[in-house]
Amino acid sequence: MKEIENVETQSPRHPRESGESLPRHPRESGDPENKSTTLDSRLRGNDESSGNDESSGNDESSGNDESSGNDESSGDDGRGGHDQQINLTHGGGGRAMARLIDSLFLKAFDNEWLSQKNDQACFSVEKGRMVMSTDGHVISPLFFPGGDIGSLSVHGTVNDVAMSGAKPLYLSASFILEEGFSIKDLEKIVKSMANAAKQAGVAIVTGDTKVVEKGKGDGIFITTTGVGVVPENVFISGDLAKPGDAVLVNGFIGDHGIAVMSHREGLTFHTALQSDSASLNGLVQTMVNAVPSIHCLRDPTRGGLATTLNEFASQSHVGFVIDEKKIPIREAVLSACELLGLDPLYVANEGKLIAICPEKEAQKLLSAMQAHELGKDAAIIGTVIEDPNRFVQLKTKFGGSRVVDWLTGEQLPRIC
Amino acid sequence: MKYIEEFRNDTYAKEVADRITQAADPSREYKFMEFCGGHTHAIYRYGIPSLLPSNVQMVHGPGCPVCVLPMARVDHAIALAHQPNVIFCSYGDMLRVPGSRKNSLLKAKAEGADVRMVYSIDDALRLAKENSDKEVIFFSIGFETTTPPSAAAVLQADREGIKNFSIFCNHVLTPPALKAILEIRDEKGDCGVSLNGFVGPAHVSVVIGSNAYLSASLDYKKPIVIAGFEPLDVLHAILMLIQQVNEERYEVENQYTRAVTPEGNQKAQAMMHEVFELASSFEWRGLGWIPSSALCLKEKYADYDASIKFKVEVLTQPENTGCECGAILRGMKRPNECKLFGKVCNPENPIGACMVSSEGACAAFYTYGRHQEK
Structure with a gap:
């Protein structure tokens, strides 16, 4: 059984007709006495x-933890x-x-x-x-x-x-x-x-x-x-990336996956890494307020950054050029991946998001993100390009270029 | 990551790449084979082809232990995993490798076999100690890199009297495979003419030493440069190979001096010799049967040989005939010259050996290099 990610059902092209105030009350006819109804x-x-x-009374007696x-x-x-x-x-x-x-x-x-x-x-x-x-x-x-x-x-x-x-x-x-x-x-x-x-x-x-x-x-x-x-005037969807758009990430990738792996049975390594698990709605509010014209947002959970970019590429019919040097990755994550034979671009996150916005708004969005606690290490990591093959290309730190493909099955460590 | 990042430095990379461009004679073609899957992986992962001039071409060799294992051995492993009361341990990238009828160890696990992924044979030995009522089998595969740990584990099991532990031995040797490739003749009957030299193995050479390649280099008049697995190592080795070719030298040179000595790790070699002996012949996927190219356990340690301990019936099907893995592993074809490549054969549904492991030539090309497909 696996997590199912990214199955938002939304109709981004239809703004809601009216005001901002959000439901904060129980149904109007709510009866406060309800709180004291019987068990x-x-x-x-x-x-x-x-x-x-009614017949469950005897069930309980069979349970040995029903002491009282x-x-x-x-x-x-x-x-x-x-x-x-x-x-x-x-x-x-x-x-x-x-x-x-x-x-x-x-x-x-x-x-x-x-x-x-x-x-x-x-x-x-x-x-x-x-x-x-x-x-x-x-x-x-x-x-x-x-x-x-x-x-x-x-x-x-x-x-x-x-x-x-x-x-x-x-x-x-x-x-x-x-x-x-x-x-x-x-x-x-x-x-x-x-x-x-x-x-x-x-x-x-x-x-x-x-x-x-x-x-x-x-x-x-x-x-x-x-x-x-969704607030009025915000239309965000994975199929809206345009060639020329900028790609941003809100901080260090791979922390969650490596932190979890380090505690998994059968793997013995120690790291001070903590999962980045966090709710990003506050950060998203800040971002949307600063740049309502954000085209795409997604949290790169299972499958990591690489998978999310490939999803965007296939939804939006575009390609990407990502600059490996600009992707924030902690030394500890790099080391663990080196030891385990994994690629950090595919390692899971739980408190990260990828944002795609028009190039001219990129600096403004970056500043807004960096001003927020969960975006202080944000970076612009690449560009959307026209590409009928929908390849996600990586300019490697080494100066070369390669494709970052969809993952096949789980990432498995290599023999040598 | 100290002492690793230095070997991935783009400023140095640019410098070496520039020197390669200067050294490469534009009037000729350079075709080098990197023997090891580890090099193939590094070449694609760091985008090295994009740094090379168009007349310097890398051909991917058979040095991926996962890829060269014939289907019959995978079928044998699956049959062992299905034995009752057995815990079958394997390195991660063997789990997905398809045997006959699209079976795999992952599938066997789903069908109820107790298949465990381990990072080292030590973990398998530990499992044997913890589960004395079960039989623990380790899927021993690999070149000389993974052989010494297998030998050490067998010796430890023997010393400590661990009876419920055995290995399914598939250790293969580098020099015979290198010679087998050089023995391949063209239409005129000449040996190994299409290749101008080899990037020699990294980790394997740490164990066997650089002297192990002297006869291959001399007999076939081919330069061999042993290189580390970091991208700068690979670039540097390519430069050294071009220099040898230009100067018409054919020597074994060692770029990986920080780890490889002429004699290699003699303690590890002694352990290997204590536990293993040459198998008369071994089938390689893509290369066929090569005499004296693999190891088996000595009779003294037969109790630790899973293929003797467990008699299983292995039914194997022939390989797909459209698959060009053989020609690719021999360096005669490039992955995208196979008509199955990327169409029916991809990492999701690998038909041939080279697509199976991420170190395989086809998988590496598919995963990292398709944007440069010409």
């Missing part, structure tokens, strides 16, 4: 009829101090699940939409172009220097929404947990998601939890979906 209200994981909830199963108000049921584990009842739609949702998800994500405990979140939106994107997150190890699957699942989708120039507003989160997964770890992950969402200024407003039998999952998979609204 039987459900954000149900399964599609079974609600009747199942009869005291719903204690709030820590289904988790707690010991190294308790997820079992099938946590996805069964019954009380165990309701308690898990209440005591963990509702608490951590804490927002008015989720607290209503409906199977959906209802919010009003201004007229305009909405953006929606979804991303499944699977990663090994789950915790890595600079982040974890929780923060990653927020950053990934927030970024995919933001790369249309949109302001991301709401997220949904769907969890697939494997039986036996540590509740402590789940708690850490959920808290990390909550933090990441808070920092990005988005709310996780609806969700779903499923538990699969042991051996049928890899601990935890998180799928998040995000929606946002």
Whole structure:
């Protein structure tokens, strides 16, 4: 199972008709008392009829981690101090699940939409172009220097929404947990998601939890979906690159991939590198405000810079000339790639973006990026050219020239 | 990266490239073969062809251990991986290599075989110690570079009495392959005339030493310049080759003096001789059967030989007849002169050996060099 990137569904050519103000309120008829409805209200994981909830009492007794199963108000049921584990009842739609949702998800994500405990979140939106994107997150190890699957699942989708120039507003989160997964770890992950969402200024407003039998999952998979609204006069899409445009990146590439690899089982090397995992919506706002005529934006995640440029080349029917000397890459990333036989241009990022804009706006965009914390190491790295072959060419540091092709399968280390 | 970036410096590169242009006689053609896949990779990755004058041409040799391994050996490896209770360990770039019927180790893994990618044979030995109830097989492949570590691992397993460890041995030798290429005759029956010289192996030469090429150079009157894998090394070696050709010399010269000595690493050689002996003949993809060109485990260490320990049936299909890998590995054709190149044969769906590994001539040309296709 792999992450699916860059599947924004957007219609960039249709500006929304009206104003800027963004939905910030629950549905108008919202009943504040909803917050105190009984625990039987459900954000149900399964599609079974609600009747199942009632019969689930005996499920709980079978779960060995339901130590305080009869005291719903204690709030820590289904988790707690010991190294308790997820079992099938946590996805069964019954009380165990309701308690898990209440005591963990509702608490951590804490927002008015989720607290209503409906199977959906209802919010009003201004007229305009909405953006929606979804991303499944699977990663090994789950915790890595600079982040974890929780923060990653927020950053990934927030970024995919933001790369249309949109302001991301709401997220949904769907969890697939494997039986036996540590509740402590789940708690850490959920808290990390909550933090990441808070920092990005988005709310996780609806969700779903499923538990699969042991051996049928890899601990935890998180799928998040995000929606946002694109400001008027912003039309950003991967098919809008024009010959002559400038190509920019917001900082050092490859940190995430190498940081994760260094902690992967079977690879033993140590590095002080941290993942660059971050929500880029703030930076995108700054960029869009400075240069509304940005043509393309994308976060080069799996497959790295090389893959994103090839995607742009094929979508926009253009070629690229990139100057290797100008690509910001840390010494530690270069060294690790040297040792492992990898090419940093294909290594994953989680807090980077590639921007393409008209050449005459490039300096202005660069200055705006460099003024932002997440863009202080930004650089102009190349140019869009006319090329019916849609090659991404690299002017190598050595002074030569070569193609940077699509990746074939995974990058595998070479023998010698 | 200290001591690496220096060898990728564009100012020096420009200087050497200018000297190459000055040295190359415009009235003649220079055709050099870089034997090693590592050089092929460096040449394309750093864009060296774009720095050379048009009458200096590089031909890509057979020095990619992944590429020269015949399909039957890949099929054999896959059959071993499918044995019950076996953990099959391999270097990363062998995993995708297609055997018969488009099978591969990656496919075997998907079908349930326990195939693991390791960075070194030491990892395989460690797995054997940790999983004493399983049989761990290491897919030993490569030229003289990867052979000493294989020998060391077998010796260590023997010393420590590790019984559940074995290797599937496919170690091949450089000098016999070099001679096999020089033995290829043209229509008039002359040997190796199309090539003016060789860029000699880097890591292999660290082990076997520069003296190992003396007879090839003398017997066939060809200059050989041993070069490191950094792009500046390659450019420098090309300049040295042009100078030898201009002066009508045919010597073994060592550009890679920071690592290669005339005698090589004698401790490593002794270990190899302790564990391995010459196999009477070995099939090379593209070059056919070459006598005394590969190693097998000595009888003393037969317990560590997976091909003896596990009797498996290997069914192999013949190679695709349209594929020009043979001619390309022999330096007689360029990748884009094969009619399959880039059409039915590409890195996604490799038909021939040269497209399989990123070091293969076709894969390197496809991945890095297509924009200069003429």
